[in-house]
Amino acid sequence: MPNTKxxxxxxxxxxxxxxxxxxxxxxxxxxxxxFEKLLASGKATAKEVQESLSILYSRIDTLDKKNIIxxxxxxxxxxxxxxxxxxxxxS
Numbered sequence: 001m002p003n004t005k006x007x008x009x010x011x012x013x014x015x016x017x018x019x020x021x022x023x024x025x026x027x028x029x030x031x032x033x034x035f036e037k038l039l040a041s042g043k044a045t046a047k048e049v050q051e052s053l054s055i056l057y058s059r060i061d062t063l064d065k066k067n068i069i070x071x072x073x074x075x076x077x078x079x080x081x082x083x084x085x086x087x088x089x090x091s
Contacts, residue, residue, distance in 0.1 A: 020066075021066070021068050024059075024062055024063055024066060024068055025063070025068065027059055027062075028056075028059040028060065028062075028063055031052075031055050031056045031059045032056060032059075034052060034055075035052045035053065035055075035056050035081065038052050039084060039085075039088055044088070046089045049085050049088060049089060050085070053081060053082070053085050056081055057078055057081075060074050060077050060078055061074065
């Protein structure tokens with residue numbers, strides 16, 4: 001338990017940030033699962049893949065903007081998913 005008023009407030013702020021960060025991370029994970037499910041189905045059109053990839057990019061950009069993940073980590077993830085989408089659309 002915090003001993004001072006400042007520590008009490010810091011704990012409250014930390015809990016709020018943790019809650020928000022978890023929510024954004026959960027949204028990202030949901031988008032990722034739907035993207036991977038779409039790729040695994042094998043029946044996805046190029047347009048569907050692009051729409052799903054766009055949503056996934058948006059979620060990653062949000063994580064980056066909120067400083068939940070590092071910007072280079074975000075770029076790495078976006079690149080990885082673009083390669084997956086590209087390999088599927090070329091096949």
